[in-house]
Amino acid sequence: MRLINVVGLLVGVYLLVQSYRLVRRREEDTLSFLTWTGVGLALVGVSLFPNAADYVMRALGMEMRAYTIFTLGILIAYVLLFRLFRAVIRLDQAISTLNEEISLLKAQRERDRGASRPTGAGAGDEP
Amino acid sequence: MSPSPGPKATRVVALIPAHNEEATVFEVVRAVRQRIPEVVVIDDASSDRTAQVAREAGAVVISHAINRGVGAALRTGYRYALERGFDVIVQIDADGQHDPRYIPQLLEALSEGYDLVIGSRFLNESYRSYSWVRRAGIRFFTWLGNRLGGLRITDITSGYRAYKAKALQHLGPLPDRHWAVEQTLEAARKGLRIKEISVEMPLRQKGRSQFDLSTFLWYPIRVADSVLRILLFRR
Numbered sequence: 401m402r403l404i405n406v407v408g409l410l411v412g413v414y415l416l417v418q419s420y421r422l423v424r425r426r427e428e429d430t431l432s433f434l435t436w437t438g439v440g441l442a443l444v445g446v447s448l449f450p451n452a453a454d455y456v457m458r459a460l461g462m463e464m465r466a467y468t469i470f471t472l473g474i475l476i477a478y479v480l481l482f483r484l485f486r487a488v489i490r491l492d493q494a495i496s497t498l499n500e501e502i503s504l505l506k507a508q509r510e511r512d513r514g515a516s517r518p519t520g521a522g523a524g525d526e527p
Numbered sequence: 528m529s530p531s532p533g534p535k536a537t538r539v540v541a542l543i544p545a546h547n548e549e550a551t552v553f554e555v556v557r558a559v560r561q562r563i564p565e566v567v568v569i570d571d572a573s574s575d576r577t578a579q580v581a582r583e584a585g586a587v588v589i590s591h592a593i594n595r596g597v598g599a600a601l602r603t604g605y606r607y608a609l610e611r612g613f614d615v616i617v618q619i620d621a622d623g624q625h626d627p628r629y630i631p632q633l634l635e636a637l638s639e640g641y642d643l644v645i646g647s648r649f650l651n652e653s654y655r656s657y658s659w660v661r662r663a664g665i666r667f668f669t670w671l672g673n674r675l676g677g678l679r680i681t682d683i684t685s686g687y688r689a690y691k692a693k694a695l696q697h698l699g700p701l702p703d704r705h706w707a708v709e710q711t712l713e714a715a716r717k718g719l720r721i722k723e724i725s726v727e728m729p730l731r732q733k734g735r736s737q738f739d740l741s742t743f744l745w746y747p748i749r750v751a752d753s754v755l756r757i758l759l760f761r762r
Contacts, residue, residue, distance in 0.1 A: 495595075496599055496703055499591050499592055499599065499603075500591075500602060500603045503569070503591045503592065503603055504607060506590060507587065507588070507590075507607070511587075
């Protein structure tokens with residue numbers, strides 16, 4: 401087994417273990433778990449059985465194993481990037497909405513406090 | 528038998544988005560309150576005393592926890608105004624560039640049947656005090672808005688505006704920043720009646736301008752984004 405296979409195996413196992421631990425701690429949703437488990441299993445498979453990549457290579461009509469792995473890696477990276485980009489936009493919009501809600505609620509609370517203050521001689525006096 | 532109620536009085540509110548405008552907001556609020564009693568300052572997470580000074584001047588203050596831009600501040604203000612049943616919304620900058628003495632003219636134009644009235648600095652000579660880059664930018668985006676929206680206006684980026692609340696309800700939410708082109712274009716495409724009046728807008732005399740290099744660099748990109756959004760997704 402070459403060094404690169406060992407590294408691939410270690411990274412694959414790391415992804416599997418971490419993903420499992422995150423789900424156990426309820427810090428990761430099932431879709432993310434399945435995604436990273438898939439990536440981990442693929443890495444472990446390719447590291448343990450380097451020739452398996454040849455089947456994928458032939459199926460995709462490519463000539464070199466390295467190109468196949470890089471191409472697949474880049475395609476997966478695009479998908480992940482798109483998902484991350486969408487998540488960032490969603491979070492940004494959520495922050496804006498929360499900002500709006502909080503500011504209006506704060507203003508309402510200040511208004512209510514002002515309305516509930518007693519009127520008359522002592523109005524506005526602080527204790 | 529109780530007397531029949533008379534015609535409902537038009538309720539007007541002034542919205543003033545503000546970010547670090549403690550040097551000017553007091554005078555602006557005071558001057559606006561002489562024409563419109565209900566003034567709301569939307570403080571976009573200022574790090575200075577803008578909110579406090581605005582309150583001292585008699586405005587209702589809504590404070591954002593996070594700075595999100597003028598568009599976000601206006602969105603909050605619109606929501607406040609619509610939820611409280613105001614009929615007319617006047618929008619004016621906190622930096623003192625928009626002279627409140629034009630408010631009656633804005634309101635008069637609305638009463639003529641227009642839905643949106645824009646104060647234009649290009650219907651008088653005041654635009655000449657701006658840098659040529661800024662003038663060219665405003666002219667270009669106005670030309671673009673006119674071409675795409677079938678408009679004939681001169682100052683699409685002006686923030687000095689008055690709206691009928693009912694008309695505003697037809698428009699989608701503003702983007703956080705660089706909102707003016709998108710709002711005007713959407714209003715035009717949705718058939719709202721738009722009018723401009725001449726408003727002198729000299730450069731600000733007090734405080735620090737919010738325009739910096741990043742504003743100039745990002746502006747074309749954000750406006751292009753707004754224009755595409757309107758053309759592709761808002762009918």
